[in-house]
Amino acid sequence: MTREELVQKIEELKKEKNAIVLAHYYSNPDVQDIADFLGDSLELSRKAGTAEADVIVFAGVHFMAETAALISPKKKVLVPALGAGCTLADGACGKDLADWKAANPDGTIVSYVNTTAEVKSHTDICCTSANALSIVKGLPADAKVLFVPDKNLGAYIMSQTGRKMELYDGCCKVHDQVTTEMVKEMMAKYPDADVLIHPESACSSDPEILENPNCYMYSTSGILRHATESPKKQFIIATEVGTLHKLQKDNPGKEFIPVSEKIVCKYMKLATLEAVYEALRDEKFEVKVPAEISGRALEPITRMMSK
Numbered sequence: 001m002t003r004e005e006l007v008q009k010i011e012e013l014k015k016e017k018n019a020i021v022l023a024h025y026y027s028n029p030d031v032q033d034i035a036d037f038l039g040d041s042l043e044l045s046r047k048a049g050t051a052e053a054d055v056i057v058f059a060g061v062h063f064m065a066e067t068a069a070l071i072s073p074k075k076k077v078l079v080p081a082l083g084a085g086c087t088l089a090d091g092a093c094g095k096d097l098a099d100w101k102a103a104n105p106d107g108t109i110v111s112y113v114n115t116t117a118e119v120k121s122h123t124d125i126c127c128t129s130a131n132a133l134s135i136v137k138g139l140p141a142d143a144k145v146l147f148v149p150d151k152n153l154g155a156y157i158m159s160q161t162g163r164k165m166e167l168y169d170g171c172c173k174v175h176d177q178v179t180t181e182m183v184k185e186m187m188a189k190y191p192d193a194d195v196l197i198h199p200e201s202a203c204s205s206d207p208e209i210l211e212n213p214n215c216y217m218y219s220t221s222g223i224l225r226h227a228t229e230s231p232k233k234q235f236i237i238a239t240e241v242g243t244l245h246k247l248q249k250d251n252p253g254k255e256f257i258p259v260s261e262k263i264v265c266k267y268m269k270l271a272t273l274e275a276v277y278e279a280l281r282d283e284k285f286e287v288k289v290p291a292e293i294s295g296r297a298l299e300p301i302t303r304m305m306s307k
């Protein structure tokens with residue numbers, strides 16, 4: 001099938017099944033282009049909850065579809081590729097959390113939304129990279145915070161809030177490649193550019209980066225906002241390369257340079273246009289959260305959403 005035929009079939013199936021396609025900014029550009037809604041984790045979770053649809057095809061990774069399924073239990077949530085995991089979410093399991101909590105009974109577990117439902121079921125409150133600072137700042141001053149699973153995001157939150165937290169030893173293997181040296185090398189090549197960095201990056205709590213007036217630490221939606229609002233014409237983008245598609249589309253007169261072409265999440269690329277079509281056609285692969293944990297896993301998300 002040609003691309004045009006695939007797109008047409010997808011549109012027909014969406015109408016027939018009252019379905020929508022949600023796509024993350026890291027997904028393939030041609031999938032971003034046919035999505036009904038494009039967003040970061042928080043925006044997509046909200047959209048999953050409010051969308052008037054019977055079927056959601058989630059062009060992202062498994063934990064995102066799982067979060068959508070938790071928020072929208074009456075909708076059929078499909079993930080186009082079964083192997084769409086996440087090095088961050090898959091690096092932490094419920095037993096680790098139960099053990100951590102047992103060792104720290106007075107601890108408050110804050111989970112980045114990039115976790116499995118099982119981990120969420122042991123969590124007090126979730127956060128995303130867009131709201132992590134405000135969620136942590138909003139906790140009682142004397143709370144002992146256990147932050148899971150991203151140590152880079154956790155270290156960044158500590159650097160900005162001055163709060164001490166216990167950090168789980170996990171990271172996103174994609175963003176963990178973004179080092180201070182890599183950023184400095186690109187800044188030397190493009191001295192007029194603003195550098196927009198995702199806080200999952202290895203360099204996100206390095207004072208050398210944080211104190212540099214050209215460096216900014218943002219969630220993906222923050223990166224998009226800054227690029228649109230800034231009068232600057234050139235930007236170094238230190239996050240997953242898929243984000244450049246939306247950046248360039250929204251800002252045709254500006255230049256976006258990836259900090260490295262290697263910052264690619266292979267899991268996000270599994271949802272091809274063809275896989276989206278097959279997911280809609282065959283209503284596969286449905287993501288369901290076991291009933292025994294769904295209630296507890298939803299609570300920390302609801303707490304986050306109400307903030």
Ligand code: SF4
Pocket residue numbers: 026061085086087088089114172173174175240265266267268
């Ligand atoms: S970029 Fe990192 S955190 Fe995001 S889905 Fe890929 S592996 Fe997971």
